[in-house]
Amino acid sequence: MTSQPGPAASSAPKPTAPLKPARPRWRETLGLLLRNPTAAVAAALLLGVILVAILDETLAPTGPNEIDVDERLQPPSGEHLFGTDDLGRDIFSRVILGAAVSLRVGLFAVGIALVIGSAIGLLAGYYGRWVDDVLMRFMDMLFAFPAVLLAIAVLAVRGPGSGNTALAIGIVYIPIFARVTRASVLGVREEVYVRASRSVGASDFRILTRHVLPNAAPPIIVQASISLAFAVLAEAALSFLGLGTQPPNPSWGLMLAEGRGYLQIAWWLAFFPGMAIFLTVLCFNLLGDGLRDVLDPRQRTLMGAASGAAPAGSEEGGDR
Amino acid sequence: MSDDVLVRARGLEVHFPVRGQGLRRKQAGVLRAVDGVDLDILRGETLGLVGESGCGKSTLGNALLRLIPSTGGTIDFAGTDITSLSGRGLRELRRRAGMVFQDPFASLDPRRTVAQTVSEPLEVHGLRSGRSERAQRVGELLELVGLDPAVAGRYPHEFSGGQRQRVGIARALAGEPDFLVCDEAIASLDVSVQAQVLNLLRGLQRQLGLTLLFISHDLSAVRHISDRIAVMYLGRVVEIGPAAAVGTDPQMPYTQALLSAVPLPHPALERQRKRIVLRGDVPSPSAVPSGCRFRTRCPYVFEPCDDVDPALQPAGAPGQLAACHLHGVVGTPATAPDGVTAQP
Numbered sequence: 001m002t003s004q005p006g007p008a009a010s011s012a013p014k015p016t017a018p019l020k021p022a023r024p025r026w027r028e029t030l031g032l033l034l035r036n037p038t039a040a041v042a043a044a045l046l047l048g049v050i051l052v053a054i055l056d057e058t059l060a061p062t063g064p065n066e067i068d069v070d071e072r073l074q075p076p077s078g079e080h081l082f083g084t085d086d087l088g089r090d091i092f093s094r095v096i097l098g099a100a101v102s103l104r105v106g107l108f109a110v111g112i113a114l115v116i117g118s119a120i121g122l123l124a125g126y127y128g129r130w131v132d133d134v135l136m137r138f139m140d141m142l143f144a145f146p147a148v149l150l151a152i153a154v155l156a157v158r159g160p161g162s163g164n165t166a167l168a169i170g171i172v173y174i175p176i177f178a179r180v181t182r183a184s185v186l187g188v189r190e191e192v193y194v195r196a197s198r199s200v201g202a203s204d205f206r207i208l209t210r211h212v213l214p215n216a217a218p219p220i221i222v223q224a225s226i227s228l229a230f231a232v233l234a235e236a237a238l239s240f241l242g243l244g245t246q247p248p249n250p251s252w253g254l255m256l257a258e259g260r261g262y263l264q265i266a267w268w269l270a271f272f273p274g275m276a277i278f279l280t281v282l283c284f285n286l287l288g289d290g291l292r293d294v295l296d297p298r299q300r301t302l303m304g305a306a307s308g309a310a311p312a313g314s315e316e317g318g319d320r
Numbered sequence: 321m322s323d324d325v326l327v328r329a330r331g332l333e334v335h336f337p338v339r340g341q342g343l344r345r346k347q348a349g350v351l352r353a354v355d356g357v358d359l360d361i362l363r364g365e366t367l368g369l370v371g372e373s374g375c376g377k378s379t380l381g382n383a384l385l386r387l388i389p390s391t392g393g394t395i396d397f398a399g400t401d402i403t404s405l406s407g408r409g410l411r412e413l414r415r416r417a418g419m420v421f422q423d424p425f426a427s428l429d430p431r432r433t434v435a436q437t438v439s440e441p442l443e444v445h446g447l448r449s450g451r452s453e454r455a456q457r458v459g460e461l462l463e464l465v466g467l468d469p470a471v472a473g474r475y476p477h478e479f480s481g482g483q484r485q486r487v488g489i490a491r492a493l494a495g496e497p498d499f500l501v502c503d504e505a506i507a508s509l510d511v512s513v514q515a516q517v518l519n520l521l522r523g524l525q526r527q528l529g530l531t532l533l534f535i536s537h538d539l540s541a542v543r544h545i546s547d548r549i550a551v552m553y554l555g556r557v558v559e560i561g562p563a564a565a566v567g568t569d570p571q572m573p574y575t576q577a578l579l580s581a582v583p584l585p586h587p588a589l590e591r592q593r594k595r596i597v598l599r600g601d602v603p604s605p606s607a608v609p610s611g612c613r614f615r616t617r618c619p620y621v622f623e624p625c626d627d628v629d630p631a632l633q634p635a636g637a638p639g640q641l642a643a644c645h646l647h648g649v650v651g652t653p654a655t656a657p658d659g660v661t662a663q664p
Binding site for chain 2: 191192193195196197198199200201202203206210211214215295296297298
């Protein structure tokens with residue numbers, strides 16, 4: 001980090017004004033987000049995971065599918081950081097390679113569900129009446145299927161593979177996002193500021209995108225961060241059933257599933273991919289929480305005032 | 321009085337269906353929020369609209385701006401029929417007629433800065449092209465309502481109620497409207513701030529030549545700001561006239577009772593004040609009485625009141641109209657009347 005840690009920061013001559021619109025909005029948002037210690041740590045860890053996923057093979061000490069039967073079921077050691085599995089493959093390498101698969105599936109699936117589901121929920125909640133009835137009954141139909149069954153059906157039609165797995169999981173999650181969005185929109189729709197916006201002539205599209213969606217967003221953001229976790233696990237479940245990632249290719253979920261049988265004699269098979277899932281999911285959730293807070297202007301002022309008051313005195317807080 | 325009418329309502333009705341509880345939710349009745357309002361709002365005047373809670377004042381204000389669909393009657397704005405306007409015409413109406421809302425804490429989007437809120441009409445109607453021109457106009461508008469243009473980048477929660485209401489007024493003025501409906505615009509403010517906002521509105525009205533419909537249940541405020549006052553009861557305008565006339569010499573028994581409820585600031589006068597206390601409650605707007613709708617509570621009720629729905633007719637001062645049979649039986653009979661004649 002910086003060469004002089006403590007005093008340099010507090011004796012900085014310029015009085016930092018966190019809410020002046022000089023900087024672009026997204027940078028301001030990012031700055032505030034990183035000021036939240038939990039969110040900052042989560043963001044850093046996630047960045048690490050993403051980096052690992054991008055660099056995959058250059059980081060992995062051995063090929064992920066290199067079988068070395070003599071070395072099978074070795075516990076973690078200097079040679080094999082995370083140990084080896086039942087075929088003597090290096091688990092550390094496989095966890096690194098699996099990052100890309102798991103992240104891609106998770107992000108892609110939640111992306112599909114978020115975009116389509118929120119759009120449906122937005123329209124259903126805002127327009128109500130028959131639009132609501134038609135869209136939400138269709139969502140109920142999707143909801144009525146057991147999630148795994150629906151995913152299996154999608155994969156049976158489109159064939160296995162990680163892209164199709166993501167699509168299948170995404171479709172399964174669409175109704176969840178539609179419901180969460182609709183519920184939130186129903187509340188926001190009745191707000192006076194929506195009526196005020198209509199009274200000055202704003203179009204439905206403008207009202208939806210500028211007023212309703214931003215104000216309905218917090219529960220959707222939380223839902224997205226939770227769904228990322230479930231998507232990674234759903235990928236594991238589908239891989240376990242032989243429909244997701246195809247062996248010998250690694251994915252965290254698949255490794256977890258494969259390691260299940262060896263839990264009593266070789267815990268590291270399931271432990272390390274499990275930890276990878278756990279940490280990634282935790283980071284997504286913490287980041288989601290931080291994002292939700294930062295996007296709320298009321299919280300934002302509090303955070304800005306609190307962090308501004310600590311080093312630079314009460315100048316910023318006083319003029320309010 | 322000039323004939324220059326900006327807003328004209330004829331027989332305006334806003335009826336809401338009342339649905340039953342059953343599975344099919346059959347229509348169980350009709351709630352007559354606004355029930356046959358005839359109203360002329362003159363260009364450049366401030367018309368105060370008073371009445372108790374639930375009498376349909378706000379619904380009328382919203383219906384005049386086409387923010388609530390009307391179910392009957394016609395509305396003219398500046399000579400054009402706007403009753404069933406849509407598309408571009410409706411958008412132009414939205415520019416020329418604005419609204420100031422009651423609760424300044426609810427009427428501003430908490431996620432948008434003051435500048436974004438105030439410039440929304442500019443963007444919607446393409447009134448200023450370019451970011452810097454809009455920012456400049458927002459600054460002018462904020463100054464117009466007595467706010468420092470430097471606050472443009474702030475969010476609503478950083479302001480007090482009075483300041484927020486000023487932002488709401490700036491937004492309503494951004495499209496350079498001719499007509500402004502202030503729907504209980506000062507009701508949720510502190511008393512000390514009420515006067516400031518009231519005076520701001522009056523100043524703006526004179527400065528910009530606005531026509532104002534000032535909806536309120538606060539009679540003193542209405543008397544202070546209005547040129548004319550209209551009184552509503554159960555979805556109908558029952559008395560209208562110059563503010564001084566309606567305020568001091570009301571001709572409709574309901575207005576008399578309403579005015580007698582206003583406390584006077586002088587202790588001696590306050591002790592002398594005679595209160596007319598009405599019997600009973602306001603009938604439900606889904607079961608409006610036949611004949612005169614005030615007859616169930618009127619202290620002067622006599623025969624024609626049961627059968628004949630009184631129309632507005634000249635009473636008292638010039639320009640003053642009241643819907644009351646005490647000034648002569650005029651109106652539409654509810655059932656087939658047998659020989660209703662004008663009272664001597």
